[in-house]
Amino acid sequence: MFDILTSPDAWVALLTLTFLEIILGIDNIVFISIAANKLPEQEQKKATFWGLVLAMVQRILLLFAVSLLIGLKKPFYYVESSWFTAGISGQALILLLGGLFLLYKSTSEIHEKVELPEHDEEELKSKNLVTLPKALFQILIIDFIFSIDSILTAVGMTNGIGDHPNDALILMIIAVVISIIIMIVFANAIRVFINKHPSMQLLALSFLILIGFMLIAEAAHLSHASFFGSEVGTIPKGYLYFAISFSLLVEFLNMKYRKKEEIIDDMEEEEESAK
Structure with a gap:
């Protein structure tokens, strides 16, 4: 079953796939961080961990249904007019809805952080009624959208590798498992860092707007x-x-510059107090 791992080409493909999954997973970690930080503090780590575990299970299931995903590339409806033509496919529809959802979610989060007063933060959280199941559901939806592109790319990269049809599938599953484990190790640190720095939160949300577009x-x-x-x-x-x-x-x-300024200000205050 794992004879494919004795091939040098397979190891090159595995390393490339793992790197690809990690790079494409950065988008996912940013969204997971934003979604988890909306939860009570005691549930944030749990949401990050289980969000990534469920994402791994979902991606493996999608790999077993890869023929269905490939079928989503075929157009099922054509639009033709004097100014607009398109062949609508399942894959395109999923990406479109996912992009619109990211634009809506990111813009709403930026509005909350910039326009609403800070003293209304607790009231805002109670109105949003963010729960762990709701956050996990949002994480799974976004991971599903990101998975479509990454899995189809992985299928193209592993096409023709190995003598058996399941060889490529084994490589893709191993790459997904390794990449998710690496994400789990670093995800909480990234989440805490984003939550600690307000400017980084806005930057992360801006990234999600770019990804949505x-x-x-x-x-x-x-x-x-x-x-x-x-x-x-x-x-x-x-x-x-x-x-x-x-x-x-x-x-x-900018953060390094601001930290340096704070150190200088503290030194000046100490000198003034010493006088």
């Missing part, structure tokens, strides 16, 4: 949507990850 564009591209004769192109993920990395670098520099 990318999902919508991807859905239009997969549908071969055309507006006034111009077909919608896809947004290269490298551009998105570069923007996110650059923004994080700038924010880390």
Whole structure:
């Protein structure tokens, strides 16, 4: 069953798949952090852990149903008009709804954090009635949306590997398990860091807006949507990850600068008190 692991090509594919799952899982960790931080403090770690465990189970089940996922790429409805044409598929519809949900969720969270007074925070939490099952449900929905793209990409990468049909499936399952374990190790630290720094929270929510827009564009591209004769192109993920990395670098520099200023201010206060 695991004879495929004796092949060097299989190990290269496994390492590549694991790295891919971790990179694509960053989006998931950001959303899990936002969702978990809405819960009472004693349930936040539990939501992060079980959210990732359930995501792992869901991805493995989706791998066993990969033929169904591939079938979602086929258009089931065509729209043709003088200014708009598209072939609507199940995959495109899932990505579109997921992108719209991320835009709505991220914008709502930014509105709460920026526009509403801080003294209304406890009242706001009681109105939202965020519970552990509700947070886990949201995490599973978002993971399902992210899984569609990553699993289909993994299927393309492992196509033709091994002598048996199940060899590629075994590699993909191992990659998913390893990547989720790595995410579980670091997810809580990332969640605490995001929750501790308000500017990082807004930055994370802005990333989710970018990802939501990318999902919508991807859905239009997969549908071969055309507006006034111009077909919608896809947004290269490298551009998105570069923007996110650059923004994080700038924010880390800002945090370091602010920390240095605080140290200088404390030293000046100590000198004044000594006088």
